[in-house]
Amino acid sequence: MDPRPKVLITKIGFDGHDRGSRIVAAGLRDAGMEVIYTPPWQEIATVVKLATEEDVDVIGISSLATDHLIVPKLMQALREAGLADTAVIVGGIVPDEDEQMLVEAGVARVFHPGAAIDEIAAFIRAIAPAIRARRLTA
Amino acid sequence: MNKPIEDRLLAAGEAEAQWRREYAAQIGGERAVTNRSGIDVAPLYTPRDWDASRFDADLGFPGQPPYTRGIYATMHRGRSWTQRQLIGLGTPADYNARLMDVLAQGATAVSLIPCNSVFRGVDMDESHFELLGTCGTVVNTAGHMQRALAGVDLAKTSCALNDPSPFTLLAFLLATAKRRGTPWHAITGTSNQSDYLSHYVANHMFFRIALPGARRILGDHIDFCNRFVPKWNPMSVVGQHMQQAGATPAEAMAFTLSTAIQNARDCLDRGMDPDAFLPHFTFFFDISISFFEEIAKFRAGRRIWARVTRGQLGAKDPRSWRFKFHGQTSGVDLTRQQPLNNIARVAVQAMAGIFGGLQSLHTDAFDEALSTPTEFGARIAVNTQNILREEAHLTDVIDPLGGSFYLERLTDQLEAEVLRVMKIVEDAGGMYAAVESGLVQKMIGDSARRFQQQVESGEQTVVGVNAYRAEEDRSARQPQARPDPAAMRAHLEEFKTFKAGRSAQAVQAALGELARAANDPAINVFGRVVEAAEAGCTHGEICATLRRELGFGHVQAVV
Numbered sequence: 061m062d063p064r065p066k067v068l069i070t071k072i073g074f075d076g077h078d079r080g081s082r083i084v085a086a087g088l089r090d091a092g093m094e095v096i097y098t099p100p101w102q103e104i105a106t107v108v109k110l111a112t113e114e115d116v117d118v119i120g121i122s123s124l125a126t127d128h129l130i131v132p133k134l135m136q137a138l139r140e141a142g143l144a145d146t147a148v149i150v151g152g153i154v155p156d157e158d159e160q161m162l163v164e165a166g167v168a169r170v171f172h173p174g175a176a177i178d179e180i181a182a183f184i185r186a187i188a189p190a191i192r193a194r195r196l197t198a
Numbered sequence: 199m200n201k202p203i204e205d206r207l208l209a210a211g212e213a214e215a216q217w218r219r220e221y222a223a224q225i226g227g228e229r230a231v232t233n234r235s236g237i238d239v240a241p242l243y244t245p246r247d248w249d250a251s252r253f254d255a256d257l258g259f260p261g262q263p264p265y266t267r268g269i270y271a272t273m274h275r276g277r278s279w280t281q282r283q284l285i286g287l288g289t290p291a292d293y294n295a296r297l298m299d300v301l302a303q304g305a306t307a308v309s310l311i312p313c314n315s316v317f318r319g320v321d322m323d324e325s326h327f328e329l330l331g332t333c334g335t336v337v338n339t340a341g342h343m344q345r346a347l348a349g350v351d352l353a354k355t356s357c358a359l360n361d362p363s364p365f366t367l368l369a370f371l372l373a374t375a376k377r378r379g380t381p382w383h384a385i386t387g388t389s390n391q392s393d394y395l396s397h398y399v400a401n402h403m404f405f406r407i408a409l410p411g412a413r414r415i416l417g418d419h420i421d422f423c424n425r426f427v428p429k430w431n432p433m434s435v436v437g438q439h440m441q442q443a444g445a446t447p448a449e450a451m452a453f454t455l456s457t458a459i460q461n462a463r464d465c466l467d468r469g470m471d472p473d474a475f476l477p478h479f480t481f482f483f484d485i486s487i488s489f490f491e492e493i494a495k496f497r498a499g500r501r502i503w504a505r506v507t508r509g510q511l512g513a514k515d516p517r518s519w520r521f522k523f524h525g526q527t528s529g530v531d532l533t534r535q536q537p538l539n540n541i542a543r544v545a546v547q548a549m550a551g552i553f554g555g556l557q558s559l560h561t562d563a564f565d566e567a568l569s570t571p572t573e574f575g576a577r578i579a580v581n582t583q584n585i586l587r588e589e590a591h592l593t594d595v596i597d598p599l600g601g602s603f604y605l606e607r608l609t610d611q612l613e614a615e616v617l618r619v620m621k622i623v624e625d626a627g628g629m630y631a632a633v634e635s636g637l638v639q640k641m642i643g644d645s646a647r648r649f650q651q652q653v654e655s656g657e658q659t660v661v662g663v664n665a666y667r668a669e670e671d672r673s674a675r676q677p678q679a680r681p682d683p684a685a686m687r688a689h690l691e692e693f694k695t696f697k698a699g700r701s702a703q704a705v706q707a708a709l710g711e712l713a714r715a716a717n718d719p720a721i722n723v724f725g726r727v728v729e730a731a732e733a734g735c736t737h738g739e740i741c742a743t744l745r746r747e748l749g750f751g752h753v754q755a756v757v
């Protein structure tokens with residue numbers, strides 16, 4: 061099996077500002093990861109399906125205009141699909157009170173504007189092996 | 199008596215040579231300075247970089263072609279720019295309360311940002327409830343618009359609607375006017391998001407009908423407004439999306455002008471008179487913190503547009519030559535780190551827009567990188583404009599930086615760079631073809647990555663992010679304004695009741711007519727959208743009908 065972390069970078073909800081998701085997707089790919097990228101406006105069900113089919117370790121959700129408010133719905137859908145071990149990270153404009161809500165909902169980490177690609181890549185590299193191990197034994 | 203001119207030039211030449219020697223000795227190993235558009239910036243500019251003998255041909259006077267110094271004779275000294283702050287949150291009643299507040303504070307025009315669900319072409323009963331009203335106002339019907347604009351005299355207040363194709367918000371506004379007895383020919387304002395090409399270039403959040411359909415609806419919209427709402431500006435060409443998505447200032451100006459030319463040619467192909475529609479073309483730009491470059495961008499854009507409209511577009515009326523633009527300070531330059539620093543950034547961006555000769559201005563709130571702007575942040579943003587105008591006296595002199603060797607040279611260089619990029623688009627078959635093939639999206643993506651690399655390498659300083667970092671200061675954080683869920687729930691229930699109580703027959707008939715128009719080029723689609731709005735059809739129903747008949751414009755995955 062390919063040892064590289066496998067990451068899905070996507071956007072759910074209504075907003076389509078995709079500069080952030082495109083830059084992060086390209087940056088993680090350049091950092092040696094296997095990246096699945098989708099355009100914005102994905103349905104939660106589509107993200108779950110894609111995560112299942114592509115067998116990703118990490119799902120990265122980009123949010124500029126409050127779309128992260130439906131990430132708890134995504135977490136629920138992932139658990140229902142048996143993907144509780146797949147890590148979800150969120151990047152974008154996320155107010156403090158929402159960050160707390162997301163962490164409580166099970167999001168592994170929230171990255172804010174100004175986060176360097178290296179920082180995001182280092183975090184994924186750090187968590188990916190354990191996620192992979194858990195997913196393979198599950 | 200003055201020395202002969204040859205002697206003076208020789209002396210100047212010697213002086214310059216001496217300055218060069220001293221500069222080189224003192225500066226040591228200097229790294230090249232390049233602006234965001236890729237233009238090298240010299241340490242000093244002199245008359246050899248810009249020769250004042252070109253004044254009459256390339257600068258001239260404000261209000262006269264090529265309008266380098268401004269499109270009106272009096273510019274900001276005569277009339278300030280319009281303070282057009284974007285507002286929109288929650289229910290129509292929430293919006294109306296906020297609107298009354300903003301008008302009382304001195305705003306001179308109305309703007310309406312609808313909820314992202316509206317941008318995406320769906321009604322509130324088809325949306326995630328959690329997201330409703332969090333980024334804009336939920337307006338799905340003519341009744342909602344009537345409530346949102348209660349107490350606003352439509353014959354006296356200019357309305358800017360963020361209203362992408364198929365322009366249902368304008369349709370709801372026209373239906374409201376008809377119910378109130380306000381004649382359509384008295385209505386003024388702008389369809390802010392009518393530029394479908396920019397929505398394809400920079401996805402943002404807009405409902406997108408497949409390209410051929412979107413092109414046709416825009417033409418119908420311009421034609422309809424020219425005939426029935428003659429003071430309305432149906433065309434706002436949007437450079438803002440492209441620069442926000444990563445285009446350099448020169449690229450953003452080039453793509454915007456190429457888009458305007460494309461739309462104008464489409465109108466000419468319909469047999470329309472350029473002097474009928476061009477006076478109602480407006481532009482909308484991002485203003486980055488690259489101060490002199492932005493000023494030069496606007497001056498160069500004005501000059502090119504004056505020449506293009508008079509030349510290849512064949513306009514004879516000076517109103518067709520004037521490059522009217524709204525500017526918004528760039529959110530991309532704002533940082534989450536040490537957010538109060540953003541107040542300084544916005545002030546510099548706003549100054550660039552003012553010196554660039556804008557007609558209306560939105561200043562971003564300092565907390566935009568943290569959240570949807572709060573009222574506290576929005577108040578400082580409005581006062582930033584008031585301070586620049588009335589305390590700093592930036593408007594006392596028209597085009598006050600005109601004649602600066604640097605700015606004039608930079609304006610020339612920006613103009614050349616803009617024309618170079620416009621030529622690439624033209625060689626690709628024009629803006630429609632260049633967007634259809636993905637060429638423009640590719641160029642913008644490349645520029646976005648280049649800029650990101652400059653920030654990550656530290657080549658471009660961003661205070662608080664890659665330099666001058668400090669302990670996280672949370673004192674500036676304001677609680678996030680979110681709509682009251684109970685009020686939104688009531689708005690949703692009322693909407694469902696409204697839909698159940700309508701004449702199903704009238705709704706179906708209107709949507710049927712809309713579908714028929716979509717398939718018959720002889721019928722104006724936007725006219726049918728207005729009729730559907732009057733018949734009680736909802737935004738989502740109108741969008742769904744056109745999506746079905748004309749196809750949806752999906753986003754290609756390009757990384």
